[in-house]
Every structure is written in C-alpha cells, then in structure tokens.
Amino acid sequence: MRAPRVFMVLLALALLAWATPARAGARLECPAEVGQGLPFFVRVVADEAPGAVDLEFGSVRARVEPREGGGGWEALTLLGTNLEAAPGPVRLVARLAGPGGPLVLEREVRVVDRSFPEQRLSVAREMVHLTPEARARHEAERAEVRRVLADVSRPRAWGGEFVRPVPGAVSSAFGLRRFFNGEPRAPHRGVDLRGPEGQPVLAMAAGTVVLAAQHYFAGGSVYVDHGQGLVSMYFHLSELLVRPGDALAAGDVLGRVGSTGRVTGPHLHFGLAVYGELVDPMPLVTGSLRPE
Ligand SMILES: [Zn+2]
Missing domain, CATH: 2.70.70.10 (Glucose Permease (Domain IIA))
Structure with missing residues (x-):
C-alpha cells in the first residue's frame, strides 16, 4: 500500500504546482551575503512581462527595465554595498507593476564585515x-x-x-x-x-x-x-x-x-x-x- 500512497502525494504536489498562477513564478534572486564595498547582481525573473521593476536597497532606489529571454522576462542589475556600511541585514525590495497588478518581492542581504588594512x-x-x-x-x-x-x-x-x-x-x-x-x-x-x-x-x-x-x-x-x-x-x-x-x-x-x-x-x-x-x-x- 506504500507505493500508491507515495504516488497520490506526488500527484497532489504536481496538481498544486500546475494550479499555481503564473505570476507566483516571479522571483527575486540575490546573494544572501555581500562583503562591505562589493558589487552584487540582482535579478527579477517573471513568466510574463512585469513592466518596470523598482528596487529598493538601503538608501538606493533603482528602476530596471525587464528584457525578454530564457522563455520569460528578467530584470538584471548590479547593486553595491557601502565600504563603511554597518554589518547586518539590509532589506532588498522589488516592486513589479504588472501585468496582473502590483507585486512586491522581498529578500534580505546580509552585509559582512571585511577588515581593510x-x-x-x-x-x-x-x-x-x-x-x-x-x-x-x-x-x-x-x-x-x-x-x-x-x-x-x-x-x-x-x-x-x-x-x-x-x-x-x-x-x-x-x-x-x-x-x-x-x-x-x-x-x-x-x-x-x-x-x-x-x-x-x-x-x-x-x-x-x-x-x-x-x-x-x-x-x-x-x-x-x-x-x-x-x-x-x-x-x-x-x-x-x-x-x-x-x-x-x-x-x-x-x-x-x-x-x-x-x-x-x-x-x-x-x-x-x-x-x-x-x-x-x-x-x-x-x-x-x-x-x-
Ligand atoms: Zn587609487
């Protein structure tokens, strides 16, 4: 009886994934940690054209125009941490305008202390x-x-x-x-x-x-x-x-x-x-x- 139960669970998971709306496929990618004074890539990937993506990281405000590619849309940019930024978490927020209404994605980037001679x-x-x-x-x-x-x-x-x-x-x-x-x-x-x-x-x-x-x-x-x-x-x-x-x-x-x-x-x-x-x-x- 074990095998059919596993099968039912997998089927349920597959149906759940299928039923998830496309917009929920939008995701925000960034590193979990960045040293002081370093650049890092940020990417918002969406299944449908998301319109302009507005990023907020500490005091930085960046508007990124998404481009089509890889079977979807992506908004790629570089951000950076200040050389003298206090170590600790900084909120990274991405606001997508559409197409199905506004969507807010959030992550945390931890600024890591580096010792500079x-x-x-x-x-x-x-x-x-x-x-x-x-x-x-x-x-x-x-x-x-x-x-x-x-x-x-x-x-x-x-x-x-x-x-x-x-x-x-x-x-x-x-x-x-x-x-x-x-x-x-x-x-x-x-x-x-x-x-x-x-x-x-x-x-x-x-x-x-x-x-x-x-x-x-x-x-x-x-x-x-x-x-x-x-x-x-x-x-x-x-x-x-x-x-x-x-x-x-x-x-x-x-x-x-x-x-x-x-x-x-x-x-x-x-x-x-x-x-x-x-x-x-x-x-x-x-x-x-x-x-x-
Ligand atoms: Zn120099």
Whole structure:
C-alpha cells in the first residue's frame, strides 16, 4: 500500500504546482551575503512581462527595465554595498507593476564585515594641505562628479562580461585606510593597477563617456556610463583619447596610463560606481562575480 500512497502525494504536489498562477513564478534572486564595498547582481525573473521593476536597497532606489529571454522576462542589475556600511541585514525590495497588478518581492542581504588594512603614502605637500584655490577647484570637481554619478537614466549597455582595463596586478587594493604624509584621509574607493606610463587603458564595458577632464587629485580622468547606474572611472591618465558623448565598446582604448594628480608613480586608478555607491570593480573584471 506504500507505493500508491507515495504516488497520490506526488500527484497532489504536481496538481498544486500546475494550479499555481503564473505570476507566483516571479522571483527575486540575490546573494544572501555581500562583503562591505562589493558589487552584487540582482535579478527579477517573471513568466510574463512585469513592466518596470523598482528596487529598493538601503538608501538606493533603482528602476530596471525587464528584457525578454530564457522563455520569460528578467530584470538584471548590479547593486553595491557601502565600504563603511554597518554589518547586518539590509532589506532588498522589488516592486513589479504588472501585468496582473502590483507585486512586491522581498529578500534580505546580509552585509559582512571585511577588515581593510592601513596604507601610508608620501606625496607632495600640496596634495595633503590644499591652498584655498586648490580646495575651491577640488570642491567644484567633486560637485561635477556627483552630478555624473547621480544620473542613472541610461539603459543598460553592459552584458555579463567585463574587461580588465590594464593587465597589471593590483598594487593598492580597494578599501585601504589611507594616511598621506602621516595624516588620515578618505579610504581608497577604487583599485590601483600596475602599468607603465603610456600603456593603453581599456573601457571595462560598452558605454558613453560622460566626463573627461583634468582633476586635482585624480589627474587625467575618464568616466564611462554603462547604463542602469553603472559608471566606471579611470584616473591619473597621461593622455585622454575620448571626449564626453563618445560611445565606446567594451575593450575600446580610452586613454593611457600616467602619473597625473595625487600619485607616487605611474599606475591606473580604476573605480566603479553602482547607483552612486563606489565599490570594488575587481570581482567583475576578474570574472569571480558573474550574473549566473
Ligand atoms: Zn587609487
């Protein structure tokens, strides 16, 4: 009598699965844990076109346009945690507009503490104690950068693969607690990659150049907007080979490695913002973090 009972249970489960409405198939995928200052993929998968998906993660608000694929619809994006975010759970909420009425999906992402070592650097005095003129210039540049990072209006131009901008090894990791000439300054919100002066610097993904300028600390700088809140940045360049408005493919040369701005020698400072949050770009360009 055991076998028929098992069969009946399986049949009941199969009928239950079949009877579940398609909309209940919508799901929210994200990692359970993310270290401080790291990017992560978020995906909403739905059987039917869900309309725009609005994501809420801490103070971040992101609107993602779903695309058709894999026999259904998916809204894929990158989000990130702040380098100084308090460890603990953060609510991730996805609001779907339709088609059968609004639907809210929720998950919890636990921010995990990472210990960031100290780094002590010696640089020219005027790079630590700014003259009033240099300070005013730096403040204006910061405002311009904030404006660029706040614009999340472009559609997603990136795919699943990202290009390492130069082949050199990491000389200064993301998150280092920095002291310049013995004085504490902001932590390192990017990575420094080794590279000789003049080495071509490649765009990590397709996108549009939104800023190409000479900045006080960053030197020759290029910012590329890859859409959906993802902006990559390349600092200390000796030469800028692109202009704002230029459309780039992944791997296009945008400039050359240099030693402009606040540096101790030629290298590439490579940064990445996700909806305004500066995160470690290395997991993406080394392939250790993928959408799947
Ligand atoms: Zn750097």
